Every structure is written in C-alpha cells, then in structure tokens.
Amino acid sequence: MTVQAHELTKDYKFGFHDVDVSVFRTEKGISPEVVAAISDHKQEPAWMLKFRLKALEHFFKRPMPNWGADLSGINFDNIYYYIKPVDEMGRSWDDVPDSIRNTFDRLGIPAAEQKFLAGVSAQYDSEVVYHSIRDDLSKLGVLFSDCDTGLREHEELFKRYFGTVIPPNDNKFAALNSAVWSGGSFVYVPKGVRVDIPLQAYFRINSDNMGQFERTLIIADEGSYVHYIEGCTAPTYSNDSLHAAVVEIIAEKGAHVRYTTIQNWSDNVYNLVTKRAIAKEDATIEWIDGNLGSKVTMKYPSIYLMGERAHGEVLSAAFAGNGQHQDAGSKCIHVAPNTTSNVVSRSISKGTGRTSYRGHIRVLPKATNVKANVRCDALLLDEESRSDTYPYMDIENPDVTFGHEASVSKVGEDQIFYLQSRGIDEVQATALIVNGFFEPFVKELPMEYAVELNRLLALSMEGSIG
C-alpha cells in the first residue's frame, strides 16, 4: 500500500504549494457568523446575505447522501470556508503577487492565454486573482468575469438567473455552495454572438484544509455560441480539502454552449459538484467532462431539455487510480417534444481505483418523439480494480427511441502482447490502449488539451505495471 501511495504522489506533478500570502480568512468551520462574514467582506446586497443564510439552513438540515461514494472522511469543522489570497484582482499578470503568478506560470496558464484563449480567469483559493477577456469580445457585449463581479456590476441580469437552475435546496452540497460561494465565473453572451475560441477558467486550491466553493453562471442568449473550459489542480496534502462547486447554464433559444472540464485535483480533494444546464427551443448543451484527479468525485452533469428540438450531449471520461473513487454520470430530462440526448461515458479503473457510472434519463409525458441514447464503457486495468453502472430510466411517454449499451472489459494480455511484439514496452502499450479507450472523449478536446490529457494519462500509468 505504501508503495502505491508513493507512486501516486510521484506521478502528480501539481502537488506543490506556495507559502501562505492570504490577506483574510474566516475561522475554521461553518456557522451563520462565518456566512455573514463572507457576505460582509464582499459588501454584498442584503438579498444575497439572505439567500446565503437560507441556504445554510438547508445545508444543516440535509443529511449526507447515503448513496454514491464514501464521504465519511469529510470533517466540516476542520475546513476554512473562505480564504482571500489578495486584496485586488489583477487585470495583468504583473498585478498578481509573485508566488501566485509563479504557480500559474508552472501550470502554463499565461502561455495558453497568449496562444489560444479568448479570455482567462484564474482562481486561487476563494477568489479570482487574475482575469482577462479579449477586447473585441467585450466590445460585442460579452461578459466574462468572476461571479462576485457579475453580481456587483450586473445585478439585475445576475439576479434574474442566479439560483434558478440549481436551487439552494437541491442537495446538501449545492446548499453549502449557495451559503459560502465565492469566485467562479459569470458569463453572458449576447444574442447572435459567437465566441469562436474558448474562454478558460482555472481553479487552484493552495491552502491546507481548504474548501473551495466557486459558483459559475453562464447565460447564452438567443443564437449565441460559447465554449467554456475549466481546469483544476491542488497541492497534495495529508489533510483533505473540499471542492463543492455549482455550475448553472442557461442556453436560450438556438444557443449552443459547450462546457469542458479537465479535473485533475490532487488525491486529497473531495470533489462534489452540481452542474446543470437548461436548453430552450433549438438550443444545444454539451458537457465534456474529464475526471482524472481527486480522492472522491461525485458529479452528474445534467441537462433539462425544456424547449422543442433542444439537444444535449454528455461526453465523459473518468480515470480512477489507487484510492480514488470517481462516481460520475449524467442526467438528461426531456421535458419538450422532439428533444434528443446522447450520453457517452468511458471510465478506467486501476489498482484499488473505482469508477461508477450513474445515469438518469427521464422522458416527461408531454415529450413526444424523443430520442435518447446512452453508451457507457468501463475498462479495468487489473484484477483489483472495480467499476459499476447504475442506469435509471423514467420513461413517461411511449413515443421515444431509446438506446442503452454498457460494457466492462479488461485490458487484454493479448492486446498488450500484440503491441509489445512491435517493440512497444508494457507501460507504453497500456498507455496506448488507455488513450485509445478515451479517444472518443479526447477527440472532442481542443488540440492543446488533448495532448495534455494524453500526457497526464501516460503519467498515471507509470510505475503501476509489472
């Protein structure tokens, strides 16, 4: 066991942390006082404080989920719920303190920004420390900021949508996020505007015993397009950290939103995230959801197909190494007629790693002529590893075309041998097979991310075989 744990930390190249330069933090633990302190520190309007305190009540009232992954390791009293790293958000990387800027340099964010991004947001613990958007996009009226700025500067728009997709009482962790949320992204794309290259948010936890509760609200107005990408890493600590985000997306008539996640938290992070999108008439939502890191992930990106001909896609890939549990999946709720959804899930377990696919397809009585398709495949790398599938279906309208396929397979000795017979060693051979298995996912990523993902996977393979 010790050898395996050692291998994991060795493989994780983002496990470093900076010295603490934070300017403010709340007391450890959660209480109405802590919530009020956060709201006060942010100088929020009264309605937001009220919203937060109400959410906190829900959080206290709701029991821990008795399904999914083992969450018994979470100690809510031993967490900092708000840590403010800097006084002011930077508009230029020069404004960001050296130690923090170095971290983002090491993560390659400024370089990526110059090469292929339309806007960047970098969150460090509880606040966004750097933010930028291309001038031409802001001239077109595209808004991209942290969520706090969204509330401050566009309160009316913000209030119209905030909390409408995921109400605070949706689940325990959405309630917690609603009570203590900070940072995240606020995106608004005006009617007919196509943001042709991606916006990226980068989430970094630096402090020990940290809870990160970013909140993201994306509004794509009629006929618009946006691709939003998020990446996440954290230092490796012996104490656990908690990441409980809420992401709400509204795609208005004919809008198209693609949301890509490459989650690579260190293996001491509980990643419990609620993500949900609403697709109106002729709108398209795509969740491209990659889970490589964390100790435990519970995340089921959902799509409510509210308008006719709305289309939803969930394409997910999960990798669970030693000690990891990736409990992921998707929900597609067909409310309107002629709506379509397609779910493709690929997961890989290695060693004591465990993946679960939890999928829910629901077709409401009024939703005629629905097409829904689910395909999930799991690959086991050895005897020990484990994978489970939990499909749930509520079909309340018989006029539906529904397909569901699932498979679990092992990396075959014969496949490895075949590759070896061409001179490829066992580690590389396994990495090739794993990459091949993730190919349907990887090919949807922008090239730079595809390369990075393949490299990360190759790293996770090393030292694990033979």
Add this chain to the structure above:
Amino acid sequence: MSEIAEQARVVAATNAAGAPPTAELHVDGLRVSVEGKPILDGVDLRVPVGQVHVLMGPNGSGKSTLAYSLMGHPKYQVTGGAASFDGQDLLALTPDRRAKLGLFLSFQNPIAIPGVTTVNFLRAALRAQGKELPAREFIARLGEEMTALRMDASFRSRYINDGFSGGEKKRAETLQLAMLEPRLAILDEPDSGLDVDALRIVADGVLRIMEKSEGRMGVLLITHYYRILENLTPDRVHIMHQGRIVDSGGPELAHLIEREGYDPYTTATSPPGTEVSRP
C-alpha cells in the same frame, strides 16, 4: 544430398552479394506448455537471416505455439530447451525487447486495439524501435507501402484491426512488416482467408520486402498452402507434428505435402488410434 547442396548455394550466393555474416535463429530442444498442457515437445530449428523457411504441419501440431513462444507471449511457458537470435538468448527478453532485436510476428489472428489508429500505432512502434522517420518521410513511406498492398488510404486513420475483414487484417500485418523492416519475420499464415488476388498481393508484398532487405531479413513462414510458395521459393521446408519438427527438406517437400498430405508422418509417429486432423 541435393538439398544440402542447394542450401549451401543459397548461402554462398547471399554472402557473395555482400551481406554481413548471417545472424541466425537457433531453436534447440524447445519445450513449451500452455496452462500446464505440454504442446511443444523439443523443437530444433535454425533460420539464418536471408533465407525463407517454411513451417507446415497439421492443425493443432504447435506451429502458432512456436511462433508465440519465440515472440514471448506470457501464456506460453517454456519448460525446456533454448532459443536465441543473433547470439542473444531470446527467452530472457520481454516481447518488446525481442522486437527491438529484430523479431517480428505476423499474427494468425491479429487483435483489434480500438481507438489506436493504424498511423499512430505504426509511428509508436517505429519510435519504440528507434526507427522513427521525419513526419513527411514517414507519411510518404506509409503511402507507398499501402499502395503496394492495395490498401485504401482510409485505413491509416482506422483503428488497428478494429472491424477489419480477415483479408484486411492480413494486409495490415504485411504493412507492419514492410514498415518495421525486421531481421527475422515469423509469418503465421499470412495467406489464410485471402481471395486469389489478395493472396498474390500479400505474397508479392512479402517477396518485395524480402528483396528490399537484400539478405538482411530471414523469414519463418507458417502456411498450409502451396500456392504462396509459388511466389516465395523457400530455402527449407519443415514439417511439424505433435510439437516436434519431424522432417525437413527443400521446396519439393512442400510439393509432396500438397500431393499426399501428412499421412506419412501421422501414421509413422502417432500411437495407433490417434487421429490427427488434416488441413
């Protein structure tokens, strides 16, 4: 003995053409079990680089087992004997190290690797063997070899062996042979399941690769059919039966099998009452 004279002539001819002193595959008394069941019962074989040796024998006689064992499949347990190539002990090496030494196995039933395109697979293999080509040159070479094997360009981006027909798999194996340029190619029934035209294309392909290697490649060809030998004249033909090489000779031995089958061997070596199936 005319066949020995013939062999000597071939070796002399290759040496005269300036080939380096020949590396050889040596198999001595090789015994192999699968899941505890003995299959190979002391195989002796020598295949020098620059020659084509043919291995024939009834179904289940152990030909593929020999091929897998030489390449190092973990399921095939060597319980005795020795195998070396170019003086190096093969049995001590992992399959990838054997490939780097110059061995290649064209599989009787190649397996699919979903998600790994033929082009990426070949590039990874060449890189692993230290034979990487500059991208443009690689694509050009691949194009040429595919044209020669009459493979549609779309196969480049198809996942290796995934959904390939039987004949397409054989061509893809031959393509890999052409690209990897091994020193010893073990071809396990490269001709089975091929239509007449495909058979000629694959046979011509192997011959071309052989010629291109200018005596630097040896071939151990496992086959049931005489037809492929019309293109590829063997230096030696070996007959395997019940896990042993029971006869060796020149090309005429293949003719003999074509005409008479394996009866002379099966009746001579099996205990009475054991029926060995005929190809």
